Amino acid sequence: MADDVCVEVQGVSKKFARSLKRSFVYGARDIARLLLGGRDDDSLRPSEFWAVRDVSFVLRRGRSIGIVGQNGSGKTTLLRMICGILRPNLGHVRVHGRIAPMLALGAGFKPVLSGRQNVFLNLALLGVAERDIRARFDAIVDFAELADAIDAPLGTYSSGMQARLGFACAVHTEPSILVVDEVLSVGDAKFRVKCRNKINELRRGGCSLLLVSHSPVLVETLSDECLWLRGGRVAALGPAREVQKRYEQDEVAQAAAGNEAKGAALASRQLTTGARVAVRGVTLRSGGRDVAHWQVGGGGELVVALRAKEATAPVSVNVMVFDLVHQVGETVQLMMSSRDHGWLALPAGDAEVALELSQVGLRAGRYRIKVSVSCGALHDILDVVDDVRLVVVDDGAAGHGTYFQPRAWRSVAASVVAAPTAVGADDPADADAG
């Protein structure tokens, strides 16, 4: 391994079984094979699949790689193999240096022990010597802002306090490689900023970074390179902005293909016996064109085509948006024409109802849209169309926020001396500090 290489991943593959029962039977067989001197092979047994397949890359000292991909694409499995928690079935991982694994903060925390005892236990597991823990203890408590509660049992801590303590422990191991899996989205805004600044500080000190995040802005800002995993395989590896762009385009293309198929199925629907209203199409538009994605802060339109057997009133068209990335399955928006626009009267035949968003407030990610048509004060459901896919892309407008806030700046007795910095570009403030 070259001197400046701190993580080398070479042809790594990992398989899992979809059936839990089979996975335990295979576990027993694997143990027997291991004891008889057998080796892992390239074949899959019934119910097995490759979670990670033939992945290779190199992380050099002081550099950072962001790993992106849809849920289930193998990101976390890959990080677990790099951290030594899982063993690859094929290929090898070589690590030179101390890893601070931030896969889940606070490994080994015991609720009945005090915060102080948990710091000693946690850092012992992370490989820090007792005398070094004593030397760093005050800094850890200061960072976690838990001086008043450090001797209280951990069970009395809020989840935010536990996350703060976990992060403080991880970054005070003097790591040479940081492995961060989505933990920057844990805790309150102040804590997230603190984490982000601490990671920057470590990186300025020469620490390498492996980052998994669903936030394209975070990946572009913190990473030199980006690794895109699709179905466990490397779909692209290269400059962060370029790979992120390709990843977004792929997501949009997939959503567009799905919506196109759904649209064709909807258009051929007939009103069944007893049905009064049917949704005949759901179209996403932006800038006057049919699209599968909206831009954060840009305009967006959702057009619902309806067919009524007879004149129907009062009707409401309702749009529910579910997050598929950040808070999976959670409803992030519910918009009802009956509340915003008024109850509608549908004539017999075709009608169209459009929801117009002057500025899309959703943050970047993938979403599922459910459109329903309801009637009357109790909202009897007349028809529902689910699983319309939407991709929201961001050029930095939402930043690290959970939604986009339309905004303007005004300065009094202060003047603008440099143009706004684009996401991913070098920050003048960082340059000064460095």
Add this chain to the structure above:
Amino acid sequence: MTAAVPPSPGSFAAARDAVALSWRIFRRTIGAKYRKSFLGYFWMVAPALLITGGVVLASDAGVVDPGSSPLPAMLSVFLGTLLWQVFAEAVDVPYQAFEGARSYLTRVHFSRAAVLLAQLHESLLTTAVRLLAVLVLLVAFGFWHPGLALVPVAFAGAVLLGLGLGCFLMPVCQLFSDVQQTLKLVLAYGLFLTPAMYQPQSGWFAGIVGANPVSPLIVAAREAAGGVVLSQPTTFALVIAAGVVATIAGFALVRAVAPILIERMLLGGR
């Protein structure tokens, strides 16, 4: 900035680090176990005291015959029961070690042997308390002679034998809860297959009790404590040697199969 490189697995430095880490884990976690207990160490000998009391009462009523022993019936039953308990708990050490450390094992890479050793420290503490209780009682009853030195050896044998067996059973217990449930049952009622409470002399039941690997330890410990010559010194030595070999081989096995077990822990199963 330091970039400490961990010692290569299997090296002496790795073993030394594992022992040091296990001691640190033990020190930090042992307090938690007895935090909600006011009687603490009493619970380590309470079951044996209860069983002894029950057997003595049954013996006085002529229901149970503890058999001949160089020790008074009460001491003989207490010693035998404690030795079985020490063995049974040592069998459970590897399983409890992995279960208790589930949250670390699935999140951080560190020496797997350290987890096993930390649980062993806990078991050794319990064993030491039990041994001390036995020795105090023996001395109080006037048994003070060089043969007492063999009693700790019998206890050490029970720990090694149990630990070695536990290491071999643990992987299967982790993967299949049926095996773990069966083992729990065997260990809970296995006391009745030892010469702790009675000493059958003939028949198939006597054969089963005689084949129990803990039986030679119980017999030897009683004879040593009573100050008489050991009747089965070779068997006693063989059981101790088997315990040493099983423990060494068991540790190697656990180290080798740990990644396979941890992978299954991550899948959300047992």
